[in-house]
Amino acid sequence: SAVISQKPSRDICQRGTSLTxxxxxxxxxxMMFWYRQQPGQSLTLIATANQGSEATYESGFVIDKFPISxxxxxxxxxxxxxxxxxxxSIYLCSVAGFGQPxxxxxxxxxxIL
Amino acid sequence: xxxxxxxxGPLSVPEGAIVSLxxxxxxxxxxxxxxxxxxxxxxxxxxxxTYSSGNKEDGRFTAQVDKSSKYISLFIRDSQPSDSATYLxxxxxxxxxxxxxxxxxRLLVRP
Numbered sequence: 159s160a161v162i163s164q165k166p167s168r169d170i171c172q173r174g175t176s177l178t179x180x181x182x183x184x185x186x187x188x189m190m191f192w193y194r195q196q197p198g199q200s201l202t203l204i205a206t207a208n209q210g211s212e213a214t215y216e217s218g219f220v221i222d223k224f225p226i227s228x229x230x231x232x233x234x235x236x237x238x239x240x241x242x243x244x245x246x247s248i249y250l251c252s253v254a255g256f257g258q259p260x261x262x263x264x265x266x267x268x269x270i271l
Numbered sequence: 272x273x274x275x276x277x278x279x280g281p282l283s284v285p286e287g288a289i290v291s292l293x294x295x296x297x298x299x300x301x302x303x304x305x306x307x308x309x310x311x312x313x314x315x316x317x318x319x320x321t322y323s324s325g326n327k328e329d330g331r332f333t334a335q336v337d338k339s340s341k342y343i344s345l346f347i348r349d350s351q352p353s354d355s356a357t358y359l360x361x362x363x364x365x366x367x368x369x370x371x372x373x374x375x376x377r378l379l380v381r382p
Contacts, residue, residue: 159317189368200359200372201315216369250314259305260370262314 160185162263164251170269176239179266181251186231188256192224195248195265204249207234241270274298277360277373285381290347294360294373297341301362301371304336306345309357309375318358319345350380 161184171177181190190207205213205226213226228234238245246269252260277294284290292306303322307315319334321327327334333346343362347354360373 162314191369200374201361201370202372203369206368259303259317259320261317262307264312264314267312 159261160187160253162251162253162261164263164266166266167264168267168269170271171241173242173270175241176237177241177268178235178237179249179251181234181236181253181263183232183253187253188231189254189260190228190234191252191254191260192226192234192236193250193252193262195250197247201250204236207236238268241268243270246270272297273374274371275360275362275373278376279374281377281379283379283381284350286350286352288350288380290345290350290354290378290380292345292347292358292360292376292378294343294362295341296343296362296371298362298364298371299338299341300364303363303365304334304343305361305370306332306334307359307361309359311356315359347378350378352380352382354378355380 163182165180192204193201195201203216204219205215207213207226207228209228225237248265250265251263254260275296306319308318309315321334324336324338331348335344357375357377359375361370
């Protein structure tokens with residue numbers, strides 16, 4: 159399966175600031191996704207990153223808060239904007255080929271002070 | 272009611288035991304079923320991937336899907352301390368799209 163690298167692996171940020179998380183894959187993939195895993199909870203899909211067009215957001219997530227880019231088939235970024243303590247979470251990138259199951263990176267552990 | 276229900280555990284077993292992990296779901300449109308293993312400070316790692324009903328075996332792991340009962344299981348034979356992790360079930364109606372996850376079961380295998 160593809161090797162998925164996320165940067166940064168962890169960060170501590172001040173409230174009101176923004177952080178951009180990068181997801182790099184070692185091969186071209188059809189689908190890229192961003193999930194959130196809040197402390198002690200399971201994973202929730204934030205959005206599907208579409209190459210060359212606007213991301214598709216799930217209910218409860220908006221572009222102004224979580225802008226996403228996907229300039230090519232191996233790279234995507236998720237920005238967490240105007241952060242508050244409620245945004246403290248693990249943010250995970252996943253990838254899939256067409257008709258294939260999703261594989262995950264190791265995530266970015268984000269704490270907001 | 273959550274779409275996918277999973278007992279959070281923790282489940283503690285002695286080394287060598289057979290482990291049974293389970294999820295129930297409510298959406299009959301789910302066709303693809305997955306089990307992921309997540310170690311502390313790591314991302315979910317795909318263990319098993321099955322389509323529709325039936326059994327699938329891979330080494331010490333067996334996945335079962337019963338769509339009529341909306342019930343899936345993961346069995347681990349000859350459990351090892353290295354199997355200690357959180358196990359997440361996930362499912363979707365479209366093979367490459369939005370996964371709905373269970374809350375995860377913490378498993379501890381005691382030496």
